[in-house]
Amino acid sequence: MNIFEQYQNKIKKILLDFSKTGGLILPNKLDGITAEIPPIKFNSDISTNVAMVLSKINKKDPMSLANILSDKIKNYDPLIDEISIIKPGFINIKFKPIFWTNFVKTLIKDSKTFGINKSEDKKKYLIEFVSANPTGPLHVGHCRGAILGDVMANVLKFNNHNVTKEYYVNDYGNQIKNFTKSVYLRIREIVFKEPFPINNEDLYPGDYLIDIAKNIINSEKKLNFNSFDEISNQLTSLSTTEALKLIKKNLNSLGINHDNFISEKELVKNNEVEKAIEFLQKKNFIYSGKIKAPIGEDNKNWIEREQLLFKSSDFGDDKDRALQKGDGAWTYFASDVAYHKNKLDRKYDQLINILGADHAGYIKRISSSVDALSNSKGKLICKVSQLVKLIKDKKPFKMSKRKGDYITVDDLMNEVGKDAIRFIMLNRSSDVELDFDFDNVIEKSRDNPLYYVQYSYARIASVFRNLDKDIKSNIKIEEYDFYYSKDETNILKKISEWPKCIDITCQKLEPHRIQTYLYELASLFHSYWNLGKNNPEKRFISDEKISDDKLIFLKIISNVIKSGMDIIGVSAPTKM
RNA sequence: GCGCUUGUAGCUCAAUUGGAUAGAGCGCCUGACUUCGGAUCAGGAGGUUCUGGGUUCAACUCCUAGCAGGCGCACCA
Structure with missing residues (x-):
C-alpha cells in the first residue's frame, strides 16, 4: 500500500x-x-x-x-x-490520529508484502554483471559492480519483477591465449624445472597460476606437457575452468549467485557472430571501410586497412567500430554484439549492464548495436560503477605495482567480512568514487552505517527477547483503539515512504537509496529509543509488559529494516 | 582534441525522481547517559550547491556556454 x-x-x-x-x-x-x-x-x-x-x-x-x-x-x-x-x-x-492507526492496521495485515508496488507491470529483466575475464580470482575493483548488480537484482525481484542474473565469460581471444600460455609455462616449471619468465609483460605472473598448474597436472595425467601446440585447445578450457572456479568461489563468499554463465567461445563456435553480423548487414549497418588512427594515443604501430565495420556513428558514437581483426578473428566487440543479439532473442523487456568506470567509453558502441539490433531505443541501460579507494590508517592503501599483486576479494573477506563489504559498497551513489576505509568498516559507531542499522534491529530484538517473544512471529491484535504520539508518527511517516523508496530505486536503478533509507530510519529509531532514558513512559516495557500499540510499532519497524537488509544481502542479527 | 562522468559545510557524502528555511556523518564546541535499554541521544557553530546565461509559479536537479578533477579514446578485453 x-x-x-x-x-x-x-x-x-x-x-x-x-x-x-x-x-x-x-x-x-x-x-x-x-x-x-x-x-x-x-x-x-x-x-x-x-x-x-x-x-x-x-x-x-x-x-x-x-x-x-x-x-x-x-x-x-x-x-x-x-x-x-x-x-x-x-x-x-x-x-x-486515526489515520495513522489505520495505516498501522493495514501494515499488520500486509506485513509480508509491504513496500512492493503491486500496480506496476511485471517486467522481465536481464542483468549482466561482473563478467571479469576468466584469468584469475576477483579483486577489489570487481567487487563494487558485483554487489551493485546483485542488489539491483534483489530490489527488482522484491518489487515482483522477473530477473535473470548473467555472467559473460570472455573465454576467447588474446588474453586467454596469454593466460593459457602462462599456465603452460607454470606447468613446465613444475614438471621440467624450467624457470618461469617472470619479466615477460604479456604473461600472468600471479602465484595462483601455480595452484592452477598443479591442479591440472594432478587431474590430467595423460596430457603430453611436452608440446604446447598439441594440448593448447584442451589446456585453454582446463585453465579457464580453473580460473572460473576461483571466481565462482569469490562470488559465492560475497553471497552472489548468477543464474547463467554465457561463454563467448561457445557463441563463436555456434556461428552466432556471423548470424548477428548478417542480420545487421541486411539493415545496412555493416560495411567494409577504413577507420582513422586513434587521437592522442601512441599510434606509430597503427596500420590503416580495409576492414569490416559497424556504423555506430549513426547512433552518436565518435566513429564506426571494427568487427574483425587482421588475422580474421572476431574482435571483442563483434562477439559482444552477437551476445547482445542472443540476449534480445530471449525476449527480455529490459537489458541492464553493469560496467566498471574504465569501460564507460564502451557504452556508446554497445548500446548503439543494441538499438540497431532491436530497432528501438533504450532496450539496454548501462550503469557504471566508479572506483573504490581503499584507505587504511587514514592513508590511501596503494596496490603494489608488481603485476598480478593486488587486493583480492579473499583479502577483503578476511579483513572485514561479507556484511561490511556489501553494505559499505552501497554507501554512496555508484556515480561517485567511494572510500573504503578498513578501519571504519569494523568500527562500532555511528560513523559506521552497517553497525548503526544493525544495532537498531538488535535493540528491537532485545525488547522481544526480554518479553520471551519471537521477533519473527506474527502478531494478532483484536482492538486497534490506540493512537500514536508525535514522536511515533514521525517514524510511521518514514515507514510510509518505504514503498516509494523501493519504486525510485527500481526506476533509477540506484541501490544505494535502500541503504540511505535504512540509515535514516535507524536514526529516527535511536532517537526515539533514547527518549526512554529520561522518561519511563517512553520505554517499551513497563512492569515486564508491553502495550499492543508499542508491540506493533516495533514489529513494523523491524519488518522494514529486515526487508531492507535482505535486499542488500546483509544479516540483521538479533544480538550484537 | 573528442566522449563519458563528478563538482553541495573544513573533510566524506545525501537530497522524496523540478518543491517549502539544502540535510547527515566525521572533525570542532556544549550537554544527557555511567549505562547489556551496551556502539546511543540532545543542542551549537559551519553554505553564493564551481562560474555565467536560459527554461519554470518553483532549479542542487532540466537546457546552454565555460572552469576544475577523474576515467576512457585499439585489430586488448
Whole structure:
C-alpha cells in the first residue's frame, strides 16, 4: 500500500469533479501533481502542490487557488483534521490520529508484502554483471559492480519483477591465449624445472597460476606437457575452468549467485557472430571501410586497412567500430554484439549492464548495436560503477605495482567480512568514487552505517527477547483503539515512504537509496529509543509488559529494516 | 582534441525522481547517559550547491556556454 499514490488519486478525482462544475480549468494531462510527506517542521501529514501547478492555466495566484482547493479537499475526506496553506502555495493536510492507526492496521495485515508496488507491470529483466575475464580470482575493483548488480537484482525481484542474473565469460581471444600460455609455462616449471619468465609483460605472473598448474597436472595425467601446440585447445578450457572456479568461489563468499554463465567461445563456435553480423548487414549497418588512427594515443604501430565495420556513428558514437581483426578473428566487440543479439532473442523487456568506470567509453558502441539490433531505443541501460579507494590508517592503501599483486576479494573477506563489504559498497551513489576505509568498516559507531542499522534491529530484538517473544512471529491484535504520539508518527511517516523508496530505486536503478533509507530510519529509531532514558513512559516495557500499540510499532519497524537488509544481502542479527 | 562522468559545510557524502528555511556523518564546541535499554541521544557553530546565461509559479536537479578533477579514446578485453 502506498498512501501517497492513494492520495494523489484522491486529489485528482476531486479536481476532476470540481472542473465538471466549471469551477476549475484542467490541462489535458494531470502530470506533476504530487502528494508527499512535508518537512517535519510543518507538522502535517501530507502535502500537495496542486495549487502551484494549476495556478497559471486558471489565471489565479497559487495562494488564493490553494484556498479554494483546500475547502474542496477538506469536504471530501472526513479523516482530515485541518488544512493549512503555506507560502508558495503548498496545501498541507493534517489528519486525525486515526489515520495513522489505520495505516498501522493495514501494515499488520500486509506485513509480508509491504513496500512492493503491486500496480506496476511485471517486467522481465536481464542483468549482466561482473563478467571479469576468466584469468584469475576477483579483486577489489570487481567487487563494487558485483554487489551493485546483485542488489539491483534483489530490489527488482522484491518489487515482483522477473530477473535473470548473467555472467559473460570472455573465454576467447588474446588474453586467454596469454593466460593459457602462462599456465603452460607454470606447468613446465613444475614438471621440467624450467624457470618461469617472470619479466615477460604479456604473461600472468600471479602465484595462483601455480595452484592452477598443479591442479591440472594432478587431474590430467595423460596430457603430453611436452608440446604446447598439441594440448593448447584442451589446456585453454582446463585453465579457464580453473580460473572460473576461483571466481565462482569469490562470488559465492560475497553471497552472489548468477543464474547463467554465457561463454563467448561457445557463441563463436555456434556461428552466432556471423548470424548477428548478417542480420545487421541486411539493415545496412555493416560495411567494409577504413577507420582513422586513434587521437592522442601512441599510434606509430597503427596500420590503416580495409576492414569490416559497424556504423555506430549513426547512433552518436565518435566513429564506426571494427568487427574483425587482421588475422580474421572476431574482435571483442563483434562477439559482444552477437551476445547482445542472443540476449534480445530471449525476449527480455529490459537489458541492464553493469560496467566498471574504465569501460564507460564502451557504452556508446554497445548500446548503439543494441538499438540497431532491436530497432528501438533504450532496450539496454548501462550503469557504471566508479572506483573504490581503499584507505587504511587514514592513508590511501596503494596496490603494489608488481603485476598480478593486488587486493583480492579473499583479502577483503578476511579483513572485514561479507556484511561490511556489501553494505559499505552501497554507501554512496555508484556515480561517485567511494572510500573504503578498513578501519571504519569494523568500527562500532555511528560513523559506521552497517553497525548503526544493525544495532537498531538488535535493540528491537532485545525488547522481544526480554518479553520471551519471537521477533519473527506474527502478531494478532483484536482492538486497534490506540493512537500514536508525535514522536511515533514521525517514524510511521518514514515507514510510509518505504514503498516509494523501493519504486525510485527500481526506476533509477540506484541501490544505494535502500541503504540511505535504512540509515535514516535507524536514526529516527535511536532517537526515539533514547527518549526512554529520561522518561519511563517512553520505554517499551513497563512492569515486564508491553502495550499492543508499542508491540506493533516495533514489529513494523523491524519488518522494514529486515526487508531492507535482505535486499542488500546483509544479516540483521538479533544480538550484537 | 573528442566522449563519458563528478563538482553541495573544513573533510566524506545525501537530497522524496523540478518543491517549502539544502540535510547527515566525521572533525570542532556544549550537554544527557555511567549505562547489556551496551556502539546511543540532545543542542551549537559551519553554505553564493564551481562560474555565467536560459527554461519554470518553483532549479542542487532540466537546457546552454565555460572552469576544475577523474576515467576512457585499439585489430586488448
